[in-house]
Amino acid sequence: MRRTPLFPTLLAAAAVAAGAPATTAQATAEPDAAPYRATYDVFIGGLRGGELRLTVHRDGEAYAAEAALRASGLVGAFFGAEARASATGVESGAAPEPARFESETRFGRERREVAMRWEENPSIVIEADPPLRRRRYDAPPETLRGALDPVSAAVAALTPRPVAEACGRTVPVFDSRRRFDIALGEGALDGDTLRCEGVYRRVAGYKTITAENVDHPFTAWWTVVDGVAHFERLQTPTPIGHAVARRR
Numbered sequence: 001m002r003r004t005p006l007f008p009t010l011l012a013a014a015a016v017a018a019g020a021p022a023t024t025a026q027a028t029a030e031p032d033a034a035p036y037r038a039t040y041d042v043f044i045g046g047l048r049g050g051e052l053r054l055t056v057h058r059d060g061e062a063y064a065a066e067a068a069l070r071a072s073g074l075v076g077a078f079f080g081a082e083a084r085a086s087a088t089g090v091e092s093g094a095a096p097e098p099a100r101f102e103s104e105t106r107f108g109r110e111r112r113e114v115a116m117r118w119e120e121n122p123s124i125v126i127e128a129d130p131p132l133r134r135r136r137y138d139a140p141p142e143t144l145r146g147a148l149d150p151v152s153a154a155v156a157a158l159t160p161r162p163v164a165e166a167c168g169r170t171v172p173v174f175d176s177r178r179r180f181d182i183a184l185g186e187g188a189l190d191g192d193t194l195r196c197e198g199v200y201r202r203v204a205g206y207k208t209i210t211a212e213n214v215d216h217p218f219t220a221w222w223t224v225v226d227g228v229a230h231f232e233r234l235q236t237p238t239p240i241g242h243a244v245a246r247r248r
Contacts, residue, residue, distance in 0.1 A: 036159055038231075039248040045241030048072055050081075052245065054154055061090045067151050081107045087151035089118075095171075096156050101149035103176075114176045116149060126176055139179040139204035147174035157182060158231045163189070166222050166229035167196035178205035184220065194222040194229050200236075 036056040042049045050071040057064045064086070071081040083105040089098040101116040115127045124144055126132065148156060153173045167187030173180050181201040187194045199215040218236035222229035234245045 038158065040245045041248055042243065042245045044238060044243045049243070051248075054158060056155055056159055058091075061092050062088070063091055063096065063152075063155055064088045065151050065155050067154055081105075085149075085151045087149050087155070089152055091155075095146075096148060096152045098149050098152040101151060116174075116176055124174065128176065132177065135207075137205065137207055138177075139174065143179045143204045144174050147172040147179060149173070150175050153182065157184075160228050160230050163187075163194060163222075163224050163227055163229045166194055166231075167220075172203075179203040187222075189224065192224045194224050196220055 036054075036058075038054045040052040040054075042051060050069060053066075053068045055066045065088075066084070066086045068085075069081075069083040083103065085101065085103040087098055087101045089096050089100075091097070098118055100118070101114075103112075103114045105112050105114075113129045114132075117125050119125060123141070124147075148171065150173060153171050157171050167184045169184050171182040171184075173182060180203055182198060183201055184198040185196050187196040196219075198218050198220055200218065201216075202209050202214050216236065218234055220231070221233045223232050224230075232247050236243050
């Protein structure tokens with residue numbers, strides 16, 4: 001069965017395959033404005049699959065963000081998957097510049113904690129418990145230049161932004177194992193609804209990358225208010241029906 005990358009897609013425009021205690025990011029700084037908060041309900045084949053919560057604190061150019069993903073419904077009953085993650089960094093240019101990422105994930109009886117810190121680009125120091133096993137197809141260092149962790153990618157892709165900047169861009173992501181892009185095509189505006197087609201694109205860190213599996217399509221919608229686009233919904237096909245993430 002073809003694996004569908006719904007949660008990484010959602011965290012970067014969309015995603016979490018990784019997560020961590022929210023207190024790490026919250027303790028970094030007192031924000032100079034109310035935090036941005038959003039909750040997304042996830043449905044797979046019409047059945048409830050889980051929820052994703054995103055919180056972003058900003059203090060000048062600094063940001064501290066937390067994401068929490070919890071499986072529910074039949075997915076939660078069978079797998080008991082959940083993840084918590086946090087990231088800190090600065091937003092001084094077109095994209096966030098992450099400094100640190102921490103995650104804690106559980107899938108059934110399997111648990112893992114991961115921490116990444118950014119040193120001189122593209123150097124990313126990774127610590128994990130249990131340790132990550134080295135693989136021959138691990139993402140090479142040169143592919144990591146400019147890549148964001150999943151939570152920083154969510155800051156870049158899911159928080160409100162001018163309508164002209166919501167689509168027509170690519171968000172590079174590295175989740176400690178896989179390097180992928182969230183590529184958003186040009187947007188189509190219809191009244192107060194902005195829509196764009198996109199692809200989750202495998203770059204490195206996958207056992208096999210072929211012409212058939214390199215890209216996985218999705219569609220994203222924003223609601224536009226006073227020239228600002230607010231992310232509302234994402235839909236992507238799966239072998240058991242469409243997967244949909246919708247803001248509550």
